[in-house]
Amino acid sequence: METGVEAYLLRWRFLRIFAVAWLLLSLVFITILFPPHLILLGILGSILGTCIGGMAILKGRWRWAVISLLDGSVMLFVLLLTQAMSKTVGQNLPVTLLQFVMLLFATEVFAVIFKRLDLYAKETIQSLVGVPIAVLARSNEQAFRQVARFGLLFASFYLISIAALYLGTYLASITPVLADVSLFVVVVSISLALLVLMRED
Amino acid sequence: MPLTRKAVAFLALAYLFIGLSLGFREPAFTAFVIPLALVFFYSSIFTHSERSDLKIKRWIYPPRSFGGQSIDVTVEVLNASRSVIADIYIEDQMPESILLEAGTNSLTMSLRPGEVFEHSYRISAPKRGRYLLGPIKVRSGDVMGFREYSQTIQAVDQVTILPKVEELGTVELKARSVGPWPGSVPSRNLGAGTEFFELRLYTPGDELRRINWKASAKQGRLVTNEFESERVTDVLVVIDCSEAALSRLFEFDAAEFQVTLAASLCSQLILQGNRVGLLAYGAERTWLAPAFGKRQLLRLLNGLAIVKAGRATVPIGYAVETIVAAVLPARSVIVFVSPIMGDEILDVITNVASAGYSVICFTPKADSFVKKESEARLLARKILAAERRINMEQITSVAKLFEISPQTSIKFLLRRRTPWKLV
Numbered sequence: 001m002e003t004g005v006e007a008y009l010l011r012w013r014f015l016r017i018f019a020v021a022w023l024l025l026s027l028v029f030i031t032i033l034f035p036p037h038l039i040l041l042g043i044l045g046s047i048l049g050t051c052i053g054g055m056a057i058l059k060g061r062w063r064w065a066v067i068s069l070l071d072g073s074v075m076l077f078v079l080l081l082t083q084a085m086s087k088t089v090g091q092n093l094p095v096t097l098l099q100f101v102m103l104l105f106a107t108e109v110f111a112v113i114f115k116r117l118d119l120y121a122k123e124t125i126q127s128l129v130g131v132p133i134a135v136l137a138r139s140n141e142q143a144f145r146q147v148a149r150f151g152l153l154f155a156s157f158y159l160i161s162i163a164a165l166y167l168g169t170y171l172a173s174i175t176p177v178l179a180d181v182s183l184f185v186v187v188v189s190i191s192l193a194l195l196v197l198m199r200e201d
Numbered sequence: 202m203p204l205t206r207k208a209v210a211f212l213a214l215a216y217l218f219i220g221l222s223l224g225f226r227e228p229a230f231t232a233f234v235i236p237l238a239l240v241f242f243y244s245s246i247f248t249h250s251e252r253s254d255l256k257i258k259r260w261i262y263p264p265r266s267f268g269g270q271s272i273d274v275t276v277e278v279l280n281a282s283r284s285v286i287a288d289i290y291i292e293d294q295m296p297e298s299i300l301l302e303a304g305t306n307s308l309t310m311s312l313r314p315g316e317v318f319e320h321s322y323r324i325s326a327p328k329r330g331r332y333l334l335g336p337i338k339v340r341s342g343d344v345m346g347f348r349e350y351s352q353t354i355q356a357v358d359q360v361t362i363l364p365k366v367e368e369l370g371t372v373e374l375k376a377r378s379v380g381p382w383p384g385s386v387p388s389r390n391l392g393a394g395t396e397f398f399e400l401r402l403y404t405p406g407d408e409l410r411r412i413n414w415k416a417s418a419k420q421g422r423l424v425t426n427e428f429e430s431e432r433v434t435d436v437l438v439v440i441d442c443s444e445a446a447l448s449r450l451f452e453f454d455a456a457e458f459q460v461t462l463a464a465s466l467c468s469q470l471i472l473q474g475n476r477v478g479l480l481a482y483g484a485e486r487t488w489l490a491p492a493f494g495k496r497q498l499l500r501l502l503n504g505l506a507i508v509k510a511g512r513a514t515v516p517i518g519y520a521v522e523t524i525v526a527a528v529l530p531a532r533s534v535i536v537f538v539s540p541i542m543g544d545e546i547l548d549v550i551t552n553v554a555s556a557g558y559s560v561i562c563f564t565p566k567a568d569s570f571v572k573k574e575s576e577a578r579l580l581a582r583k584i585l586a587a588e589r590r591i592n593m594e595q596i597t598s599v600a601k602l603f604e605i606s607p608q609t610s611i612k613f614l615l616r617r618r619t620p621w622k623l624v
Contacts, residue, residue, distance in 0.1 A: 080221070080230070084221070084225045084227055084230075087227075089225075089227050089229040089230060090227070090228075090229035093229050093232055096233075097232055097233065097236070100233055100236065101236050104236065104237075104240070108345075111207075111346060115288055115290070115309040116308075116309055118305050118307055118308060118309075119305055119308050119309075121305070135308065135310075135318075135320055138310065138318075139308070139309070139310065142310070142311050146288075153240075153243065154236070157235075157236040157239045157240065158236065160235070160239060161232060161235040161236050161239070164232075164235055165232050165235075
């Protein structure tokens, strides 16, 4: 095998490790905010999610990846429910929103990896013919670029969401009529998104 | 473009948060909708709306193979649209019987406008036959994978795996009718050849090397050797792969063996300068009028490549006699490659032989009954074998019959020139 291929494989391995590490980070981050009596559940969920996610990446099974992401979603949902019970959702919103955005980013990273899995399969790599090294290079570059773009995108989305929330709170304090501004913003943005989404191609 | 499952999941999530917000009377839950709405917004803004205009070409090397040889396939994709196509999934579809040996026939790529992308993969040598590569399945969507557009590009190419050809060495034919061109079939006429025909008195102008010095010494005058001229003849190779012929009498794939044998015979007979035609009788019927040359050999091999064993729609007698009457000159040679099962083939061979055609039959050798089988099956096999032997015996009275085993070299068997005899 050529040195170039080894380098690309190394980068690919790095990307896969990054995906699992990011998932672990997201899950641990969610677990930290779990109430003490549910912390064990959080730890268990984190371990389970990371293991399934890791296996999904290792074996190339998208279904397993979906299960691990669902595990993260359930954990976040449990956390939100506990916060809703104790009426502390608003208080912890910046953190839980960050956890949510981290999970969304993890989903995209997994999607980027699974789209390219065929090309990096052991059998494909071991039997490269002619051009595929160039294909590998392109694919590698595109995967990294996409992950970086998604990272920036979700970071900016998080910041925009926080800004919208603070703006809503600020406006509500000036004019009590706009107390429900956040809901207003959400409804407007969703409607707008749906309008754009459903437009005629 | 229809929404993907991912888009539906994201939308469901957004409405779940709105539902939670309403259920718990907690507006903070709606904050979670903002990133989702932004994702949708981004996806809609940065998505090209036009259909991905792709130009796809495929090269196959070699386009024609004799089997046992890997085939390289190169697919060239050109993004002829004016926008970037992100994460386009391209799958070059191929039949299940073809296996990938190297590379991959599907991959995900992003293409800039006007960008050409070339991708290669290798398929392992498939079995004899004609295969179609393609069409190419293309799936593209927006940057977030919320909408997907699938299209099938009708780029279909054909790969032909020709039957294996074995070198046979000279096949000696005896024909009652020969053509005017020099060849290897004895013509029963004087002329340039290698086989001695008769002696005659020397006449001035005769080549010195043709003088038979021994005979001249005996007779006391110069005597010259005369030779039998050798010409070409017309040969029709009939391969019988009908369902009736392919009984359980053979432990090996008799149809494949017959195709290889027919291909080898066609190749050798063409090499010897004869005009060779073909009639393949089976699930698919093919016929080719006799002709000379390498192109004809290629046509013959192409015809043999698509031979399929199975139930035939017309009786073999009708098929053979119609084709023979239409394309074969009288008293030419007909080579049958058949397992000689059933009465029909026996009637055909007898009919064409009695019509004046020289007939040679090649038949696969059936194995002896060594397998553990139920008594009834064993008995059935024995009956079949006995019927076949009777047929073979009857054929020997009108034609030359060679019984060939896949384990032995055809070349060796033909060299021995010992037609089958009932032992």
